[in-house]
Amino acid sequence: MAKKNVLIIGAGGVAQVVAHKVAQSAAEFGALHIANRTQSKADAIIQTLRDKGHRMPFASHALDAMDPAAVEALIRQLDAGIVINVGTAFINMTVLEGCIRAGAAYIDTAIHEDPARICETPPWYGNYEWKRRDDVAKAGITAILGAGFDPGVVNAYARLAEDEYFDKIDSIDIVDINAGSHGRWFATNFDPEINFREFTGTVYSWQGGEWRENRMFEVGREWDLPVVGKQKAYLSGHDEVHSLSARYPDADVRFWMGFGDHYINVFTVLQKLGLLSEQPVRTAEGLEVVPLKVVKAVLPDPASLAPDYTGKTCIGDLVKGSLDGKPGEVFIYNVADHKQAFEEVGSQGISYTAGVPPVAAAILVARGTWDVKKMANVEDLPARPFLELLGRMGLPTRVIDATGDHPI
Amino acid sequence: MAKKNVLIIGAGGVAQVVAHKVAQSAAEFGALHIANRTQSKADAIIQTLRDKGHRMPFASHALDAMDPAAVEALIRQLDAGIVINVGTAFINMTVLEGCIRAGAAYIDTAIHEDPARICETPPWYGNYEWKRRDDVAKAGITAILGAGFDPGVVNAYARLAEDEYFDKIDSIDIVDINAGSHGRWFATNFDPEINFREFTGTVYSWQGGEWRENRMFEVGREWDLPVVGKQKAYLSGHDEVHSLSARYPDADVRFWMGFGDHYINVFTVLQKLGLLSEQPVRTAEGLEVVPLKVVKAVLPDPASLAPDYTGKTCIGDLVKGSLDGKPGEVFIYNVADHKQAFEEVGSQGISYTAGVPPVAAAILVARGTWDVKKMANVEDLPARPFLELLGRMGLPTRVIDATGDHPI
Numbered sequence: 001m002a003k004k005n006v007l008i009i010g011a012g013g014v015a016q017v018v019a020h021k022v023a024q025s026a027a028e029f030g031a032l033h034i035a036n037r038t039q040s041k042a043d044a045i046i047q048t049l050r051d052k053g054h055r056m057p058f059a060s061h062a063l064d065a066m067d068p069a070a071v072e073a074l075i076r077q078l079d080a081g082i083v084i085n086v087g088t089a090f091i092n093m094t095v096l097e098g099c100i101r102a103g104a105a106y107i108d109t110a111i112h113e114d115p116a117r118i119c120e121t122p123p124w125y126g127n128y129e130w131k132r133r134d135d136v137a138k139a140g141i142t143a144i145l146g147a148g149f150d151p152g153v154v155n156a157y158a159r160l161a162e163d164e165y166f167d168k169i170d171s172i173d174i175v176d177i178n179a180g181s182h183g184r185w186f187a188t189n190f191d192p193e194i195n196f197r198e199f200t201g202t203v204y205s206w207q208g209g210e211w212r213e214n215r216m217f218e219v220g221r222e223w224d225l226p227v228v229g230k231q232k233a234y235l236s237g238h239d240e241v242h243s244l245s246a247r248y249p250d251a252d253v254r255f256w257m258g259f260g261d262h263y264i265n266v267f268t269v270l271q272k273l274g275l276l277s278e279q280p281v282r283t284a285e286g287l288e289v290v291p292l293k294v295v296k297a298v299l300p301d302p303a304s305l306a307p308d309y310t311g312k313t314c315i316g317d318l319v320k321g322s323l324d325g326k327p328g329e330v331f332i333y334n335v336a337d338h339k340q341a342f343e344e345v346g347s348q349g350i351s352y353t354a355g356v357p358p359v360a361a362a363i364l365v366a367r368g369t370w371d372v373k374k375m376a377n378v379e380d381l382p383a384r385p386f387l388e389l390l391g392r393m394g395l396p397t398r399v400i401d402a403t404g405d406h407p408i
Numbered sequence: 409m410a411k412k413n414v415l416i417i418g419a420g421g422v423a424q425v426v427a428h429k430v431a432q433s434a435a436e437f438g439a440l441h442i443a444n445r446t447q448s449k450a451d452a453i454i455q456t457l458r459d460k461g462h463r464m465p466f467a468s469h470a471l472d473a474m475d476p477a478a479v480e481a482l483i484r485q486l487d488a489g490i491v492i493n494v495g496t497a498f499i500n501m502t503v504l505e506g507c508i509r510a511g512a513a514y515i516d517t518a519i520h521e522d523p524a525r526i527c528e529t530p531p532w533y534g535n536y537e538w539k540r541r542d543d544v545a546k547a548g549i550t551a552i553l554g555a556g557f558d559p560g561v562v563n564a565y566a567r568l569a570e571d572e573y574f575d576k577i578d579s580i581d582i583v584d585i586n587a588g589s590h591g592r593w594f595a596t597n598f599d600p601e602i603n604f605r606e607f608t609g610t611v612y613s614w615q616g617g618e619w620r621e622n623r624m625f626e627v628g629r630e631w632d633l634p635v636v637g638k639q640k641a642y643l644s645g646h647d648e649v650h651s652l653s654a655r656y657p658d659a660d661v662r663f664w665m666g667f668g669d670h671y672i673n674v675f676t677v678l679q680k681l682g683l684l685s686e687q688p689v690r691t692a693e694g695l696e697v698v699p700l701k702v703v704k705a706v707l708p709d710p711a712s713l714a715p716d717y718t719g720k721t722c723i724g725d726l727v728k729g730s731l732d733g734k735p736g737e738v739f740i741y742n743v744a745d746h747k748q749a750f751e752e753v754g755s756q757g758i759s760y761t762a763g764v765p766p767v768a769a770a771i772l773v774a775r776g777t778w779d780v781k782k783m784a785n786v787e788d789l790p791a792r793p794f795l796e797l798l799g800r801m802g803l804p805t806r807v808i809d810a811t812g813d814h815p816i
Binding site: 186193285290295299 | 703
């Protein structure tokens with residue numbers, strides 16, 4: 001059987017990691033294509049692949065991914081069997097439509113968003129992606145949603161707890177701590193527009209069998225985690241809460257993100273002034289502008305942070321449950337290193353943790369293990385092959401359970 | 409002799425005060441005209457005049473004040489003898505040019521600024537206004553620069569100290585404290601664009617016979633002032649330092665502005681992120697935008713603060729010097745009340761203190777006392793008639809000297 005060609009859509013920091021990881025696993029795939037609105041950014045990534053001595057066939061393409069016909073045409077032209085969508089969160093549905101029409105597998109790492117709307121009704125997947133379940137099944141393609149780190153790997157962590165630890169799950173607390181330092185006065189670790197949009201709306205958590213609503217930074221809690229130590233994290237809205245709550249309706253599902261006081265201060269000033277709004281304002285001169293897009297324009301490009309980034313991230317799931325009526329808890333986690341990520345693929349750790357998992361997913365699709373011919377969130381798929389593959393690809397999973405702290 | 413018609417250019421919070429004060433002194437003038445880029449704002453001010461029962465002839469006009477020919481034509485059409493320019497700081501030179509051509513007296517309250525440049529070489533007046541001295545004299549018109557409160561009244565305070573207290577002046581420290589509260593999370597008291605531009609550049613002070621350069625918030629000092637009590641103020645760049653240093657080259661001339669920690673935090677975040685820049689940035693979508701203009705668009709309209717504004721302002725000059733070799737000091741000041749200002753003219757105290765003085769200046773021009781037929785800063789003109797008139801118009805001057813705290 002011919003190896004599948006891979007088409008990466010997007011050319012930011014995560015796309016760079018995806019490209020390098022595909023190239024490192026060249027034997028699993030055919031050719032590697034990168035398509036982006038601005039083609040020169042895709043070319044720049046291909047140059048970094050060449051600099052590392054990778055030799056599989058590469059090509060870049062200009063693509064308006066908001067146009068499903070253009071996506072379909074490019075997939076057909078390239079005979080791409082797997083599309084990895086790591087572009088802006090606004091293009092998921094048009095890229096998925098292109099895949100459905102052209103018969104390619106679809107993998108993304110974050111939920112679809114409408115540029116004009118923030119924080120829609122839960123569960124978020126129900127507003128866009130899940131509406132296409134039947135169409136995906138009918139087309140006989142595989143569509144894997146949210147296969148980054150969080151969402152993605154953390155969903156597999158929950159599934160691992162289900163498969164190997166508990167017959168009843170009571171709570172899943174996902175904790176994301178970046179204890180790294182980029183050395184800038186202020187910067188976001190990924191696209192500021194998406195980053196801030198995560199925090200300006202309602203914080204949804206699934207507790208006691210229903211959606212709870214909080215404001216960002218309303219609920220904080222100190223965690224004591226491996227390697228990164230004691231860190232304050234805040235109840236935050238995040239994609240995976242909206243799919244895990246469907247699989248584990250009887251469990252509490254919460255997402256906690258770590259923030260320093262400085263980040264919170266900057267965020268608070270910007271939000272209180274209205275500068276994080278996705279709704280246009282009109283200047284005195286009559287220009288219509290979306291404030292958030294101006295904030296994005298003045299902030300450092302997240303990709304530019306990589307060379308100076310030091311320190312580590314720790315992301316994991318604290319899962320509580322019981323087996324045969326006996327209660328217990330397990331913390332399943334990964335620790336990643338910013339500097340090591342940069343040395344390997346030229347990206348910082350946040351992009352690294354987000355970019356490696358979709359490639360592991362693509363490999364499992366290529367091998368057939370995950371080629372399920374339907375739409376699936378990561379927790380719907382076998383966790384262990386994914387986590388073991390990730391371990392070999394640079395994102396090892398460790399577990400703290402009754403026997404201590406050890407690799408899975 | 410026919411009474412002079414007055415043309416106000418601008419229709420913001422200060423213009424509203426100017427209009428009410430002209431109307432209160434209707435006997436001194438002919439008709440009152442208000443011209444603004446957006447005519448409806450001028451109409452709104454005229455409505456507030458009618459609401460207060462004023463009856464002199466009013467009219468509004470649309471005007472592009474960046475076009476000197478348009479300014480000239482309007483002055484001629486209206487037979488305006490006195491132009492009070494309280495529009496944006498970017499229009500001074502074109503309005504002055506219109507006055508020179510049409511033969512009208514010119515009064516403004518703040519220095520000219522080029523939209524694309526921040527904090528030019530000192531003395532600031534030398535970059536624009538003072539270059540037109542000969543043309544103003546040749547045209548035989550009176551042009552009074554910086555006749556607001558600060559600059560303006562504080563310049564007259566310095567002149568009063570010269571005229572009535574000292575034969576040698578060693579230092580002039582101007583202190584501007586707004587101890588009022590507008591009840592908003594954050595707002596600027598006048599046009600945010602002009603407000604922030606004051607603080608993003610170099611802070612110039614005149615000390616030891618030369619220009620000293622500092623950054624904003626680098627030099628702070630606690631003051632203990634009448635009514636408002638102990639307040640922290642910071643060495644700031646301000647117009648009047650640039651004219652007073654020319655008249656008093658042997659004195660140290662400094663300007664101190666009071667700021668709370670909250671204001672400084674918001675300012676610091678916006679500045680550090682680059683959101684106070686007057687240079688355009690390009691969004692990911694390719695739109696060219698000046699960040700500062702977006703910040704202005706999201707902040708409350710300063711005029712909207714008036715109804716809820718409470719508390720007082722204290723602005724004054726601490727002048728040290730000697731008379732016949734005997735050293736001494738005097739603090740000459742005004743205390744204004746936000747609520748009282750709103751009740752009288754529908755504006756908050758900052759607009760009130762800025763808007764009353766140019767009307768006092770206009771009255772003195774109309775009466776001939778200040779109709780000097782040349783360009784003058786306020787300290788070049790007799791101080792006592794101005795300060796006594798201001799006292800009758802709602803801005804009384806008090807003095808703390810060797811004999812205690814008393815009205816002038």
